Amino acid sequence: MDQITFKHDTVLSDVHMHRPNSHHFMTRLTSVGQPVFMSRFRILAESRDDSNSGKGLTNEEKQISPKKGRVTFHEQDEEEGSQENVEPFLDEDGDLDVTHRPRKNSVDDGGRDLVCPIILQQSVPDLEQDEEIVDDEDDEEEHDCSKDIIRIEHTMATPLEDVGKQVWRGALLLADFILSNPDTFRGATILDMGAGTGLTSIVMATTAKTVYCTDVGDDVLRLCSRNVVLNKHIMESTGGxxxxxxxxxxxxxxxxxxxxxxxxxxxxxxxxxxxxSFIIAADVCYDDDLTDSLFRTLYRLCSSFNHTCTVFISLEKRMNFSLRHMDVCCEAYSHFKHCLTQLQDLEDGRCRFTVEHVPLNFSQFLLYERIEQLELWKVTASSLAFEQTQSDSN
Ligand SMILES: C[S@@+](CC[C@H](N)C(=O)[O-])C[C@H]1O[C@@H](n2cnc3c(N)ncnc32)[C@H](O)[C@@H]1O
Known part of the structure; x- marks a missing residue:
C-alpha cells in the first residue's frame, strides 16, 4: 500500500491544517508514541488601534504582522535558523565536523503545506534544560521570551479520544474574548473545563489570579503542564x-x-x-453524551457555589450530511442548544441560569479564520440563597 491511510476517526484541527510555513518540526514523541509539534501563537502588539479597545486587529490587518510585515501569527516552529550561521569545525582528530540543517522543502505541493516531521529531540527533555538550549541563541531567546508569543506543544491528526492534544479554533476565539476583556477577569479564580493543550488557560492567566486548567487523562494533562511551563514568562508580570x-x-x-x-x-x-467566578470551556460540545456530562458537571458545580458564576462556552458548528435527517445539519450543535434550554428552564430552588449569545464584535488578537460557524455563549448561574442574602442586607 503506497497511500497513507488514516483511521476513520482521525481528526485534524483547521488551526494546524492551514499553515503559513512549509516545515512542521516534530520535537518529540508523547508517552504513547504520538509526534509532538511546536507552534507559536503571536498576540498582536498594543500598537494596533481599533475602535473597541485600542488593541487587536482590524479586518485589513488580519494578515499582516505588526513587527515583520508578513503573516507571522500562529507560526510553526522555524528552528532551522539560517544556513549562513552554520560553521564547520574540526573535531579532536582533525576530522571535519559538519552540522546538518534540515533542508528547505523544494517540492511543489500545489499550494498545500507538506508535513515533514524531523525529530529534534526524541527523549522527553527536562524543561529547564530545554529553556537553556533556547537561551543559547539570542534570536530564539528574544522570540521565545517575548510576552506576545505563546508556544504550544501539540499533536496533529489524532483519534477522537485525543482531540485535546490539538489546538481548536474555539480556544483561539475564547482567548480573543479574554484579551479583549482583561478587566472582567482580573484577579479572578477561573475553572477551564476540557482545556486540552492549555492555550486558553495560559491567556487567562495574563489577567486572572488562579486558573484551574482541567482535562482528563495523564497524557493530555502532561502536555498541558509542559505548555504552562513553556509560557511561564507570559504570566510572570501579573502573577497569574x-x-x-x-x-x-x-x-x-x-x-x-x-x-x-x-x-x-x-x-x-x-x-x-x-x-x-468564571468557568470557561472551548470547543467541548462535539459528542452528545459528553455534552450531557459537561452540562451535568456545570450544574453540579454552579448549584453548590454560594455566589454567582459566569460560564463562557465557545464552539464551532461543524456541518455534516445526516442520513437520519437527509440534510446537512449539525446534530452536536442542536444537542448543545437543547442542553442550554434545559438549563435555562430548570427550577430547582437553588440556582437560576440565564443564557445569552455573545456577539463576536470583539477584537482579534490571534490569527485564525473567524468563520461564521464560531459562536460564544454566556451562561450566568445565580445562587438563589446568595441573592436572598443580598436582598435581605439591602
Ligand atoms: C476539542 S478538545 C478542545 C480542547 C481545547 N479546549 C481547545 O479548544 O483547543 C475537547 C476537550 O474536551 C476534553 N474532554 C473530553 N471528555 C472529557 C471528560 N469526560 N472530562 C473532561 N474533559 C473531557 C478532551 O480531553 C479535550 O481536551
Missing part, C-alpha cells in the same frame, strides 16, 4: 497561576488522592468552590 488538574465530567468528585498526578489538594477544592 495555572494549576493543571484532572476533572472528569463523567465522575462526581474531584480526585484528592495525593499519590495521583494532577489530583487536587483539600485547599484547592475549597478554593474552587468558594472563589470560582
Amino acid at each position: 497561576e495555572v494549576k493543571v488538574k484532572q476533572l472528569n465530567w463523567l465522575q462526581h468528585s474531584l480526585c484528592t488522592d495525593v499519590d495521583m498526578e494532577f489530583s487536587w489538594t483539600e485547599e484547592e477544592v475549597a478554593d474552587l468552590y468558594d472563589n470560582t
Whole structure:
C-alpha cells in the first residue's frame, strides 16, 4: 500500500491544517508514541488601534504582522535558523565536523503545506534544560521570551479520544474574548473545563489570579503542564497561576488522592468552590453524551457555589450530511442548544441560569479564520440563597 491511510476517526484541527510555513518540526514523541509539534501563537502588539479597545486587529490587518510585515501569527516552529550561521569545525582528530540543517522543502505541493516531521529531540527533555538550549541563541531567546508569543506543544491528526492534544479554533476565539476583556477577569479564580493543550488557560492567566486548567487523562494533562511551563514568562508580570488538574465530567468528585498526578489538594477544592467566578470551556460540545456530562458537571458545580458564576462556552458548528435527517445539519450543535434550554428552564430552588449569545464584535488578537460557524455563549448561574442574602442586607 503506497497511500497513507488514516483511521476513520482521525481528526485534524483547521488551526494546524492551514499553515503559513512549509516545515512542521516534530520535537518529540508523547508517552504513547504520538509526534509532538511546536507552534507559536503571536498576540498582536498594543500598537494596533481599533475602535473597541485600542488593541487587536482590524479586518485589513488580519494578515499582516505588526513587527515583520508578513503573516507571522500562529507560526510553526522555524528552528532551522539560517544556513549562513552554520560553521564547520574540526573535531579532536582533525576530522571535519559538519552540522546538518534540515533542508528547505523544494517540492511543489500545489499550494498545500507538506508535513515533514524531523525529530529534534526524541527523549522527553527536562524543561529547564530545554529553556537553556533556547537561551543559547539570542534570536530564539528574544522570540521565545517575548510576552506576545505563546508556544504550544501539540499533536496533529489524532483519534477522537485525543482531540485535546490539538489546538481548536474555539480556544483561539475564547482567548480573543479574554484579551479583549482583561478587566472582567482580573484577579479572578477561573475553572477551564476540557482545556486540552492549555492555550486558553495560559491567556487567562495574563489577567486572572488562579486558573484551574482541567482535562482528563495523564497524557493530555502532561502536555498541558509542559505548555504552562513553556509560557511561564507570559504570566510572570501579573502573577497569574495555572494549576493543571484532572476533572472528569463523567465522575462526581474531584480526585484528592495525593499519590495521583494532577489530583487536587483539600485547599484547592475549597478554593474552587468558594472563589470560582468564571468557568470557561472551548470547543467541548462535539459528542452528545459528553455534552450531557459537561452540562451535568456545570450544574453540579454552579448549584453548590454560594455566589454567582459566569460560564463562557465557545464552539464551532461543524456541518455534516445526516442520513437520519437527509440534510446537512449539525446534530452536536442542536444537542448543545437543547442542553442550554434545559438549563435555562430548570427550577430547582437553588440556582437560576440565564443564557445569552455573545456577539463576536470583539477584537482579534490571534490569527485564525473567524468563520461564521464560531459562536460564544454566556451562561450566568445565580445562587438563589446568595441573592436572598443580598436582598435581605439591602
Ligand atoms: C476539542 S478538545 C478542545 C480542547 C481545547 N479546549 C481547545 O479548544 O483547543 C475537547 C476537550 O474536551 C476534553 N474532554 C473530553 N471528555 C472529557 C471528560 N469526560 N472530562 C473532561 N474533559 C473531557 C478532551 O480531553 C479535550 O481536551
